[in-house]
Amino acid sequence: MRYLVVAPHRSEFPHPITLVRGQALQVGERYEGAEGWDDWYLCEAADQAPGWVPAQVIGRDAQGDAFAKEDYCARELDVDPDQVLLGGRVLNGWAWCAPVDGGVEGWVPLRVLQAT
Numbered sequence: 863m864r865y866l867v868v869a870p871h872r873s874e875f876p877h878p879i880t881l882v883r884g885q886a887l888q889v890g891e892r893y894e895g896a897e898g899w900d901d902w903y904l905c906e907a908a909d910q911a912p913g914w915v916p917a918q919v920i921g922r923d924a925q926g927d928a929f930a931k932e933d934y935c936a937r938e939l940d941v942d943p944d945q946v947l948l949g950g951r952v953l954n955g956w957a958w959c960a961p962v963d964g965g966v967e968g969w970v971p972l973r974v975l976q977a978t
Contacts, residue, residue: 863957863977864946864947864948864949864962864977865946865947865957865975865976865977866944866945866975866976866978867941867942867943867944867946867970867974867975867976868974868976869973870941870942871939871941872940873938873939873940875914875936875938877910878913878938878968879911879912879914879935879936880936880937881907881930881934882930883931883933884929885907886908886927886928886929887928887929887930888906889903889915890903890904890905890912891904893914897973900955901916901954902916903915903920905920915936916953916954916956918954919931919934936969937967938968938970939966939967939968939970941959941974946962947959947961948961948962952972955971955972956969957969
């Protein structure tokens with residue numbers, strides 16, 4: 863999917879949480895906000911700053927302990943209006959995107975994107 867950025871977005875998290883499948887997690891608060899970004903949880907993993915992880919990535923074992931069901935990175939892209947992005951996976955109000963001209967991939971909120 864191609865997207866046109868219609869509003870700026872700046873990440874507030876310079877050190878995103880990055881997980882590998884099977885990695886143990888401590889699951890904290892569920893995100894609450896007017897944006898409608900449902901099912902994101904503030905998680906901690908060894909030797910990393912806390913970060914937001916979508917519910918779809920969080921698994922539980924038989925003892926109830928949390929783990930990453932897949933590899934995951936919480937990196938957000940800083941974007942500006944009129945930028946064109948190639949989008950992939952969409953989760954809970956965000957799309958995993960890359961600039962059409964190449965570069966780093968990351969999450970962008972759908973509210974700043976227009977499908978083209």
